[in-house]
Amino acid sequence: MLTPRHQALLMTLAGMTVGVAVFGTVLAINGDLTGNDTPVGIVNSQPAPSTPSCADCLQAGSLQYTLQTFGTKSDQVSAEVPTGWTSEQDGTRPRFVDPTGVWQIRFDTRGSKQSPAELADSRAGSIDEPDLKVLGRDNGTLIYTYVDQTRGPRMGLSRWISTDGGESTAVEVTVGGRPKDEAALRAVLEHATTTLQLPPSDNDTRPN
Template sequence: MLTPRHQALLMTLAGMTVGVAVFGGVLAINGDLLGSDSQAGNVSSSKPAPSTPSCTDCLQADSLQYTLQTFGTKSDPVSAEVPNGWKSTQAGTRPRFVDPSGVWQLRFDTRGSSKSPDELVDSRARSIDEQDLKVISRANGTLIYTYVDETRGPRMGLSRWITQNGSQKTAVEITVGGRPKDEAALRAILEQATQTLQLPTADNDTRPS
């Protein structure tokens, strides 16, 4: 038979056992909750950022390679670099080069003009008769504009008039055409043609002024 002292001791031990079990259960539950939160946080932070869709059918400036083409006349030859693979559909003093798909083109007018580039920019801007014409820029002898073609849809044109040897008269016009979304490549083609342009020397230039 247990004495009152032994009974009290057993009750104390039983209470301690229950307390330890409850404490352990609380730790286990908290551990599961923490683990779930931690895993959820890891999954959330590992999601990839959404990618920006690229233009898959745009003309890419860095993919272009160029070749030197000569045109004009025998007495007054003019040359410039045009994109590889673009075929000449018109020769002489107003040559035009078109890519195989017919979407992009580059043309020259080597006849010259007594007017200055700025005068020709203003004149061209007034004379373009196209649907939804928007002039984007007309600075430094270069006219940039967009319009809508009934057959081909949105189009962009970049026309530049160039002088020679400090003259105020225009020596040649360069125009690049394509779509508004091809603007970067169109600008690159215009710059390449401008930088590589070779004109007759003033002494040998027999073009009308």
């Protein structure tokens, strides 16, 4: 016959057995409590949200180009600019602008006896625009941003091209747009540079 002490001990053991069984059932359903297994129906990580594309940015891949000729009758210069960009003037300083007026490319074919580096330094110190920030010089190109009171944030990339090893400058090419258009602006500038055709430099009429 069990004594009251033995009966109490058996009831304690029975309670522990039921508790272990219940814990095991919960563990089997929910997974390992150490976190090694993901509970059924629960995802630990969410997929990274896709970066929305800039709907109104200038897209380099969608641009087509047209050859434009300018300069003077005796010293003609040509380069390819985006199709549809037009200039209101010819001559030595044409400026080709897209139909919306947001993007542009400008040429100055007058040249200079100053080096591209000297002209870049001079331009960096002479731009009179609000919030001007000179971002640096990349491959002979002065890169800067400012804020236009009407159009908002703007970016310019100016390049001075030499034909005598950097001693003087033959042509300046500048593209303009918004900071978020930088990749396409670089593409337009590079295309204009690689397609640029200059006259023979027999007569040096460049200013100082």
